[in-house]
Amino acid sequence: MDSKVRVRFAPSPTGGLHIGGVRTVLFNYLFAKHHQGEFILRIEDTDQSRFVAGAEEYILDTLKWCGLSPNESPVHGGEYGPYRQSERKAIYHEYAQKLIQEGHAYYAFDTSQDLEEKRKEVPNFQYSRAHRMEMKNSISLSQKEVAELLAQKTPYVIRIKIPDAEQVHFVDMIRGEVSFDASTVDDKVLLKADGMPTYHLAVVVDDYLMKITHAFRGEEWLPSAPVHILLWKYLFGLDKMPQWAHLPLILKPEGSGKLSKRDGERLGFPVFAMDWQDPKTQEQTIGFRERGFLPEAFVNLLAMLGWNNGTEQEIFSLDELIEQFSIDRVHKAGAKFDYEKAKWFNQQWIQKTDNEILAHLVKPYLDAAQIEVHEWEYLVKVIGWVKERCHLLPDFVTQSAFYFKAPETIDTASIQSKWNTDKQDFFIALANDYEKFISSHESSVESSTDFPKDAISLETHFKNLAAERPIKLGELLLAFRIMLVGGKFGPGVFEIVEAIELKDAMQRIRTSLSLLSTN
């Protein structure tokens, strides 16, 4: 790179950040950091009717959670501010005027009703060469009429004047050479009647002023690229234009089309990075963070949606991604989102994450489930014992609750049908033995060497006790497990007894016995 790489993510603050948006951020960020460049966040709040309070803060929080914080932004500051387009109105006016003076743009006075009627009247109406003379604008009207309308403060927009016959082409970093016949695009509005620029003007002006070298955006922008190319040509020169990269879309898991918030609701998985509540409707939308994804996993899975390093490696840390990212390994085609695979990435990252760190992340879920943790060290140990069977953070609640308190529901149904007095006697004996061990331990302070409290001796004791009886060991073990944890899951039973200790184990046996009948 001849000059310092500068990229930007430019969302409009209209709601929660969708995974497609986060992936655009990610690729921007990876590209910038790979080239020791800068990543800029610019807020495109030019549509006042769609502005949503809190959305900008949400975006910043999301970037922070993902570890993708910008070098420059409305809150981080920077040399090229302001970073909110609503605060840059005067700048856009200046460039719009320049375009008008040079004959590349014009005033249009048509009201929205005028346009609506015209669209009804003319099928496939385009505000372009074919019809612009039929409309009310500074090309169709005389200079005098235009001056009068302006003097009367008639509301107007400024439109780009698309040239009659021009082949517009550019090289996309992902798609290669792309070309358009300019006559197929219409005279897009650049400056709206409320004085705000549209995306088309703002993106070009700001990318120039903010010295953006590489512009990443979703594939849905490809059709308007010729407008932007033309504006670059008229305003700043094509040699100054950033290199474009139009990223493939993230698609619905089933059927076809762009992934939307609704798909998540319908299919039961998050689409937004974090929980979002619409301030107007109060509508809650679940996020990956709250569903129990680790940011490392979230970033990892997003990176793999459209990029890979050519090997069979699938698990990457952010640093590895930065080191290995390369734009020419980005896929052209859209990718369907697969929630099952997303969970797999999270499971992989849970295994890689330190127990102490996981404990901090899991604690809030335990609190929410009203599971009391008295000893931090014990929590950390429990995390280590159960982590391999957890895909999402809330899985830790179900997988570890029994380490902290007796199960609330006991799946007696799984053992009731084969329950009999032999088994009942066995467990009464077991509970009695445990009670005996406890009291002997309490009375003779340090001396009880034969007191079984580690998993191995507990298992030996259990087996010896079972050997005296005409019952299959497997059935006893299953029953014991259910008594201890409430269901058919969890680590080895004797490790659990060791962890929760004999007194708890004894009580759980007795509680369960009271629930089982032997008839």
Place this chain on the structure above:
RNA sequence: GGCCGGUUCGUCUAUCGGCUAGGACAGCCCCCUUUCACGGGGCAAAGACGGGUUCGACUCCCGUACCGGCUACCA
């Protein structure tokens, strides 16, 4: 309709003219586990179609089909 983009197992993808088309997720089977997972092993599963170019095409070219995106004073 027009314009633009895309097309390898169900899904994410590898392959940059030599392929018995590889991996991962999901599915199924086996092992491990006297539970559930984890883990290990295995099975099944793909080049949209038709033409070229070439000794050879999934890879390059053309056409068709299908899918998607855009077609707002929204981004």
